[in-house]
Amino acid sequence: MGTTKTDFYTNDQNKMATLAKAIGHPARIAIIDYLLKVNSCICGDIVNELPLAQPTISQHLKELKNAGIIKGSVEGNAICYCIDEKVWSNLLKYFNKVAQKLEQKKSNCC
Amino acid sequence: MGTTKTDFYTNDQNKMATLAKAIGHPARIAIIDYLLKVNSCICGDIVNELPLAQPTISQHLKELKNAGIIKGSVEGNAICYCIDEKVWSNLLKYFNKVAQKLEQKKSNCC
DNA sequence: AATATTTATCGTAATATTGCAATATTAATT
DNA sequence: AATTAATATTGCAATATTACGATAAATATT
Numbered sequence: 001m002g003t004t005k006t007d008f009y010t011n012d013q014n015k016m017a018t019l020a021k022a023i024g025h026p027a028r029i030a031i032i033d034y035l036l037k038v039n040s041c042i043c044g045d046i047v048n049e050l051p052l053a054q055p056t057i058s059q060h061l062k063e064l065k066n067a068g069i070i071k072g073s074v075e076g077n078a079i080c081y082c083i084d085e086k087v088w089s090n091l092l093k094y095f096n097k098v099a100q101k102l103e104q105k106k107s108n109c110c
Numbered sequence: 111m112g113t114t115k116t117d118f119y120t121n122d123q124n125k126m127a128t129l130a131k132a133i134g135h136p137a138r139i140a141i142i143d144y145l146l147k148v149n150s151c152i153c154g155d156i157v158n159e160l161p162l163a164q165p166t167i168s169q170h171l172k173e174l175k176n177a178g179i180i181k182g183s184v185e186g187n188a189i190c191y192c193i194d195e196k197v198w199s200n201l202l203k204y205f206n207k208v209a210q211k212l213e214q215k216k217s218n219c220c
Numbered sequence: 221a222a223t224a225t226t227t228a229t230c231g232t233a234a235t236a237t238t239g240c241a242a243t244a245t246t247a248a249t250t
Numbered sequence: 251a252a253t254t255a256a257t258a259t260t261g262c263a264a265t266a267t268t269a270c271g272a273t274a275a276a277t278a279t280t
Contacts, residue, residue, distance in 0.1 A: 003265060004238065008161045009136035013143065017136040024131025025268085026119035033123065036211045041220065044226060051118045056269050058228055063267095073220045077226050077277040082220045085212045092205045099202050101146045102195050110151065110183045110192045113235060114268070135238085154256055166239050168258055173237095187247040187256050 016094055019087070022067030027052060027060050032083065035070070041082030043072070126204055129197070132177030137162060137170050142193065145180070151192030153182070 006014050022028060027050055034049050035041055046061075047054050061081060064070045069088070072081040116124050132138060137160060144159050145151055156171075157164050171191060174180045179198070182191040 004136060005161060006136060009140055013136045013139045017134055017139050019134075020130045020139075021134025024127055024129075024134040026114060026116060026123045026127040027268090029123045029127050029130075030119055032208065036208060036215075041215075047226095051115060052268095053270050054227075055229080055271080059268080062228085071220045074277090077224095079227065080220060083208070083212055084220075085209075088205070088209055088212060092202075092209050095198070095202045095205050098142065098146060098193070099195075099198055102193060102198060105146075105151075110181045110190060110194075137238090157256095162238095163240050164257075165241080165259080169238080172258085184247090187254095189257065 016091075018067050019069065019091055022064055022069055025060070027057075028064055031057075031060060031064065032069075035081065035083055041080055043075075043079050043081050126201075128177050129179060129201055132174050132179055135170070137167075138174055141167075141170060141174065142179075145191065145193055151190055153185070153189050153191050 009017075023032070030050055031046055034046055047057055050057060052060075061070065061072070065072060065081075068084060070081050071084050072079045074080075119127075133142070140160055141156055144156055157167055160167060162170075171180065171182070175182060175191075178194060180191050181194050182189045184190075
């Protein structure tokens, strides 16, 4: 137990869940916010922006990267992270799709 | 440890993280999908749709409800759940905002 | 080559999540 | 008032997540 039964669900469902889960932490939202705020997609001074230790932030970045939300490229001895627009637009598509279907439905019981 | 430092982050960040986290599980994505597929927002036969025991599904529904993504109204001895359009449109707004900011940015290093 | 800077990894403790069986609760039906 | 049907709650085991100190790895700079 404690393990998700990923086998049962569709690829799309698992993929979307992975993406949403990666975003589902305030530190990672804050990282995304910061990546947007800073014009160029600068990296490691995120450590100064958040109340977290460097290893913790590195871990959060890793999770965002594993999910595919951000990508990083080595830039000297620093690493430059930025949001993957393609992946984000997929996310947006999903949320849009659901919103549209919600509008189409007239029969709301709640 | 193991506890998220919610105190530090902004309300918006925490709220968005809570919403995303609630969606961040394939079973809950499947529940959302099902709620959309069924025209009226019927409830408890979700148990027949997913490979999960009834208590587990009840728990997932509770999490979606606590996050505000779905709402439920008592309908006889059954409960009718459906997605909260307002909350969903907030979610959509966030993903849209990020997508727009991404487009504005020319300077991508990755 | 030694040092500094930046990021990643390892190990570990605390807590949270996932899932289920058993049981309770609530409302309808007989 | 029993019985049935639909959900919720409780308690628990297995696993995952969050966070950090210590340390390693990689590249720049001196």
